[in-house]
Amino acid sequence: MATHRTKMLIIGSGPAGYSAAIYGARAAMEPIVVQGIQPGGQLTITTDVENYPGFRDVIQGPWLMEEMKAQAEHVGTRMMWDTIVEVDVANGSPFRAVGDSGDEYIGDTLVIATGAQAKWLGVPGEQELGGKGVSACATCDGFFYRGKKVAVIGGGNTAVEEALYLTNHSDDVTLIHRRDELRAEKILQERLFKSDKITPMWNQTVERFVPGENGALHHLELRNTETGETSTLEVDGAFVAIGHAPSTELFKGKLPMDDSGYLLVAPGTPKTEVAGVFACGDVMDHVYRQAVTAAGTGCMAALDAERFHAGLEIELDGHAHEAEAAE
Ligand code: NDP
Numbered sequence: 001m002a003t004h005r006t007k008m009l010i011i012g013s014g015p016a017g018y019s020a021a022i023y024g025a026r027a028a029m030e031p032i033v034v035q036g037i038q039p040g041g042q043l044t045i046t047t048d049v050e051n052y053p054g055f056r057d058v059i060q061g062p063w064l065m066e067e068m069k070a071q072a073e074h075v076g077t078r079m080m081w082d083t084i085v086e087v088d089v090a091n092g093s094p095f096r097a098v099g100d101s102g103d104e105y106i107g108d109t110l111v112i113a114t115g116a117q118a119k120w121l122g123v124p125g126e127q128e129l130g131g132k133g134v135s136a137c138a139t140c141d142g143f144f145y146r147g148k149k150v151a152v153i154g155g156g157n158t159a160v161e162e163a164l165y166l167t168n169h170s171d172d173v174t175l176i177h178r179r180d181e182l183r184a185e186k187i188l189q190e191r192l193f194k195s196d197k198i199t200p201m202w203n204q205t206v207e208r209f210v211p212g213e214n215g216a217l218h219h220l221e222l223r224n225t226e227t228g229e230t231s232t233l234e235v236d237g238a239f240v241a242i243g244h245a246p247s248t249e250l251f252k253g254k255l256p257m258d259d260s261g262y263l264l265v266a267p268g269t270p271k272t273e274v275a276g277v278f279a280c281g282d283v284m285d286h287v288y289r290q291a292v293t294a295a296g297t298g299c300m301a302a303l304d305a306e307r308f309h310a311g312l313e314i315e316l317d318g319h320a321h322e323a324e325a326a327e
Contacts, residue, residue, distance in 0.1 A: 001102040004080070006032040008305050009097060009107025011084050012247075014041025015291040016281025017113035018068035019298030020305070024111075025075040027306040032078045032107070034099060039081075040065030041115050042282070043291055050143060052291055064291070080105075087250050093276040093308075109276045109305035112255075112263065113298060114247040116282035116289070121153065121240055125209030125217075133217020134209055138162035138239045139290065142169050148236035151176055151220060153206055159241035160184040160192050166239070167197040174233060175200045178225055201233075209238060246283050255279075262286050270301040276308050 008029040010017050017033055024031035038044065043061035050058050073079060082099035087110075089095050095110040118136035120126055126134055135141040138152070142165055150170050152163045155177035161184075163175045175192070180202040182189050192198055203225045210232075212218030219234045246262045248255075255272050256264040263279040265271055270278040278301035281294035 001104065003104045003106065004032055004078075005094075005106045006030055006078070007108045007309050008032070008111060008302070009095065009105050009109070010034070010111040010113060011087075011097065011250075012036055012041070012113035012115055012281070012283070013039045013069065013079075014043065014065070014113060014115045014281055014294060015068060016115070016283075016294040016298035016301070017041075017111070018065070018072045019295040020111045020113060020278075020280060020302040021072035021077040021298075022068075022075055023299050023302035024305065025072065025077045027302065029109075029302070029306055029309065030076065030078075031072075031111075031302075032080055032105060033072065034080045034082050034084050034097070034105060036083050036114065040069070042117070048144065049140070049291070051139070084250060087254065089251075089254055089274045089277050092274070095277065108309055109278070111270075111298075111301045111305055112251070112272075112277065112279040112283055113281045113294075113301070114250070114283045115294075116244045116246040116262075116286075118240065119243045119245055121206060121242065123206060123208055125211065126240070129209050129211060129217050132211070132215060133236060134238050134240065136240050138165045138241070141237070141239075142166050145170055145237040148172075149234065150174070150237040150239065151233060151235045152239045152241050153177075154241035154243070155179060155182045155184065156241070156243060157184045157188060158243065160188040162239050162241045163198050164188070164191055164195065167195055171197045173198045174235070176204050176206060176220075176222065176233075177202060178205050179203065206238070244282070244286065244289070246286070248283060258286075260286060270297055270304055276305070278305055 008024040008031040010033045013035040021031045048058045082101045084097045085100045086098040097105045146169045149172045151174040153176045204222045208221040219232045263284045270280045280297035280301040
């Protein structure tokens with residue numbers, strides 16, 4: 001069991017974690033990234049990416065994450081193939097974390113970039129057809145269904161926003177909800193009901209995603225939650241929008257969170273309540289949730305961590321001088 005020390009310990013390896021690492025390394029913070037169970041994060045389960053700035057041609061999500069990782073390593077980041085299972089922030093800097101390898105990590109600053117996971121329905125065909133018609137991100141994949149029939153599943157803000165977004169690409173959007181009333185904010189509901197491109201389907205659950213002969217999604221099997229009646233709906237794309245869950249299990253009772261479990265930060269900053277602990281990317285952002293915004297807040301976290309560290313060193317020096325004077 002080894003102990004690894006760093007000025008900047010980064011937990012999580014999506015665009016937020018890697019961006020924090022790139023900035024941290026260039027500021028001589030000698031960062032360590034503990035990659036977690038899904039190195040590269042949510043982008044590794046998407047395929048085509050067309051909205052990350054800087055690439056005129058379509059790029060692949062996993063490739064983009066490999067490039068970010070390589071860039072972070074190139075400027076001096078240490079990557080650890082480990083998953084943090086325990087974190088201690090109660091005593092202030094330095095912060096201690098333990099990996100499931102048994103290794104211990106000590107960071108003068110801590111950057112939390114553990115991300116979020118889209119929730120899935122967990123019904124047959126859903127995972128198998130991921131990237132072949134089934135998606136959890138209309139902003140990422142909606143463009144590929146230009147002029148095609150699509151469905152969105154869910155009744156919250158995300159589902160309604162995704163349905164509205166999809167009308168930019170498709171004239172035939174069905175919103176499938178398990179009740180007869182939406183949870184989404186009224187203003188979003190009004191926009192939805194005004195659109196002649198969106199048809200709501202009430203009291204329906206998706207029982208199965210069924211492929212066609214080409215292996216891509218062909219139709220949905222539905223069940224009426226009131227009558228139990230079953231039916232099918234032919235679609236080219238289906239977007240599951242039943243919420244996201246931030247990966248914050250590690251920090252329960254240790255850092256303030258909102259009701260959905262997202263880490264709370266001081267407005268407009270990545271600063272958590274604990275000085276020296278920063279949160280960036282989807283773990284603190286339930287609104288934008290884009291690779292580019294995650295990268296942006298990762299950069300902010302690194303810059304603030306660097307500033308904190310500079311302050312910390314001055315403070316520690318101060319203590320050292322006081323100690324010398326007292327002798
Ligand atoms: P929500 O939890 O608000 O909504 C989830 C929706 O999915 C609900 O309608 C729920 O149905 C439905 N659902 C959940 N599980 C299942 C299931 N197993 N089968 C079928 N349907 C299911 O999640 P959102 O992602 O929409 O929003 C999360 C948070 O983020 C909210 O606080 C929201 O306000 C916020 N947000 C804000 C935005 C904004 O301000 N612009 C944009 C997007 C999100 P039911 O209603 O029956 O429970």
